[in-house]
Amino acid sequence: MDPQQLRTFVTVARLASFSEAARELGYTQSAVSQQIAALEADLGTALLLRRPVGPTGAGQRLLEHAAPLLVRLEAARADVARLAGAPNTRLVLGATALAVGAALGRALGEVRRAYPRVEPVVRVLAQDVLPAQVATGEVDLALVDGLAAPSDPLPLPDVGPLRTVAVAERPVAVALPAGHPLAGRAGLALADLSAARWLDAPDLTPTAARLRAAAGVDGFRPATRYQGTDLHGLLALVAAGHGLTLLPEPVLAAAPGVGYAPIAAPRLVHRTELVHGSLPEGPAALLARLLESSRG
CATH class of the missing domain: 3.40.190.10 (Periplasmic binding protein-like II)
Structure with missing residues (x-):
């Protein structure tokens, strides 16, 4: 299954339009139609109704698989890039609203003293999107919170080889x-x-x-x-x-x-966990160490 064809299919299904999908993806409408036809031929079944545009039963089932598949592909790309690339000099932290606290403020202060040219960015987002954003490199690491039994991990989605540590x-x-x-x-x-x-x-x-x-x-x-x-x-x-x-x-x-x-x-x-993938030495790696050592 071609990942680009899968991305095109997801976009057409989301927008319910071949022409709108073509505009968003930067393709011609003919190219979008050809990619959908090739994907349907590969899988041996119709995936989209044409008038009006919408997923068939098989297409709806493929959509259920598509999101985690595409996330894992992007996660693999981001993980390899982190390991093979230059040292990371940015710091983008994702956090749920209740995970932002005094320990984070102190840790960020130490990071800024160690890396005075780095301007940390904190993005407050919902728990269900943060693991995928860590896996795909949209944020470097994340603090997520939720309800759990004592010492039990939070039920986070499996989006790649991520490390989770209770803080x-x-x-x-x-x-x-x-x-x-x-x-x-x-x-x-x-x-x-x-x-x-x-x-x-x-x-x-x-x-x-x-x-x-x-x-x-x-x-x-x-x-x-x-x-x-x-x-x-x-x-x-x-x-x-x-x-x-x-x-x-x-x-x-x-x-x-x-x-x-x-x-x-x-x-x-109420449990708060730090979530991150591989972290080359830099401000994000330092922040992860500081947060892991500040559990309380």
Whole structure:
């Protein structure tokens, strides 16, 4: 299967147009049609309906395979380039919103002292895209966070030979309005909260599916969806009674209008992991060492 033909197929399916795909890819429409025809001939089946343009059943199944295949190809290219190339003098860190903290600030300060000409870049992104961005070289390394059992790794996608190292584990608590009758309790069972109103903030907190899996019960139906990575906005919704959410306990200790209660069962932590591939000596490698040594 030709990777370029596969990329062209994915682009046509995403845009639902041969002409739009040709413009985006810089090809003629005839070249796009020829690549799709060659891919269909290779696989022995139609992949795209032509009027209107859309994937067939076989095409839809190929799309499910295509994204991880293309990521792994780009990851292999980036990994070899890192090993064969010149020393890395840039520093681009990807991070989920709750993974940015004091330890990172201190580590970046040391990196800047060691490499005064480097201007670090921090990109705050969602957890589900960061491993692929590390693998393909769009960021040099990443800090990702999420809900886990103590000492268990985060369930990250397999996008290449990446190293993951825990750099922090913090207790988890349910965030409640300050006057809520459960605020201040010594410990709650997550399953007992399954029928409550929940905030759905996938870029900041565990999804409903993750909560159901952790608690082992159904429920956790979202009352309000929150899109974005602004923690202050999310806490304002909690304080106003629009729903509950799970967050690291230290985040909630000083939040105005917000109370909290630790989750006692099941045993859960908010885990932060450093994710990176091969790192030639340079500012990114130094930052990785500093973060790995600062676990707390």
